Amino acid sequence: MKTSAEGGVRSAECKGKVHAANDLALTFRIPHSAFRNLLSVALIAAGCARPAGESVPVTIPPGATLEAAVDSLAARGIVEHAGLFTLYARLHGLRGSLKTGVYLLAPGSPWSAVVDALERGRGVEARFFVPEGLMLAEVAAAARAQLGVPRDSFLAAARDPELAQGLGLPGDARSVEGYLFPTTYLVPLHIHARDLVRLMTREFAAQWQPEWQARLDSLHLSRHALVTLASIIEAEVRYDPDRPYVSAVYHNRLTRGMRLEADPTVAYAYGRRLRRVWEKNLAIRSPYNTYQHAGLPPGPIGQPGRASLVAALYPAGVPFQYFVAQPDGKHIFSTTYAEHLAAIRAVKRQRTEARAQPVPGR
Secondary structure (H helix, E strand, C coil), X not given: CCCHHHHHHHHHHHHHHHHHHHHHHHCCCCHHHHHHHHHHHHHHHHHCCCCCCCCEEEEECCCCCHHHHHHHHHHXXXXXXXXXXXXXXXXXXXXXXXXXXXXXXXXXXXXXXXXXXXXXXCCCEEEEECCCCCCHHHHHHXXXXXXXXXXXXXXXXXXXXXXXXXXXXXXXXXXXXXXXXXXXXXXXXXXXXXXXXXXXXXXXXXXXCHHHHHHHHHHCCCHHHHHHHHHHHHHHCCCXXXXXXXXXXXXXXXXXXXXXXXHHHHHHHHCCCCCCCCHHHHHCCCCCCCCCCCCCCCCCCCCCCHHHHHHHHCCCCCCCCEXXXXXXXXXXXXXXXXXXXXXXXXXXXXXXXXXXXXXXXX
16 A cells, blocks of 8 residues: 555655646747647646556557557556547657566556656566576476476577577587576566576676686686586585585596596486485486596586586685585595595484484474
8 A cells, every 4th residue: 555655755746747847838939839848737737646556467468559558558547538648658759569568557657657667668577586406497397387487488498509509508518507597587577488598598697707717727627517517516515615625526536537426417317306316326327427427427417506606616625535415414525435434434323313313292
């Protein structure tokens, strides 16, 4: 609801516009100009006649003329006196086809505000939240759930070779996996899949810092390889301070020609999240299975956030080559395999003790 104070401010604003327009009209001596400005005064007054109410959505379909748009505005109670508003809108430069969209407008709004919204195409915006680490299929599911974007349309757009080429991805890149930057977006209501994918990849490009390219050169990595590594780090880390140490383990293993043996790459090979990676899962035949293939997988396995990109670029300066996750999500890092085996035994004891603890209330 609008408060009386807000209504008073709006009323004062409208009176001010009328007086300003009146003063402007008095400065003209040519009859036609005087008539035009006096007409504007009358139209401004008509547009400020009512206090604003609760906002309602108004749809402007593709190719809608000004007259058709005014009919929609009048039907939704946004404006009274459709003919006068049409004349006012034309006097203020609004004519021809309008921008398609769903607009959130309040009945009784000043006509200047309505014209400004239609002229600028300020439609209703929807919030789209993408957390770090989602796989492409999961981002598509989020777009469908939050925005109503068809899943298949989103996946088709994300797999468009032209879009991948525009990002500078390798020719064999199957999609823009890894480059759909995870953050919260404000997007137009009913945004198309291709526009959404383009928006997310542009956000990735905007987040990429110029100094990062020089760092890539010193690491002897391509940007695609770096994003791939960052996506694995993103999938592994639950405790933020561990991020540069997990990165160090992978960098050290790559330098020594060791297999990464990263469980998240096995899950990606299955095309879905696994509650736990078992010994039998390690046998899956896939170029993404880093237990079978040395080096990085062919591409990213999810969408890394900025923190994982930075960790991949700047690993901790430690000699660790192994890590194992504890039940609380923190990792134990080791330099030698013997230390790693001891860490695994310690984690198993933690899990056994946790299962033995009585459940509160039972």
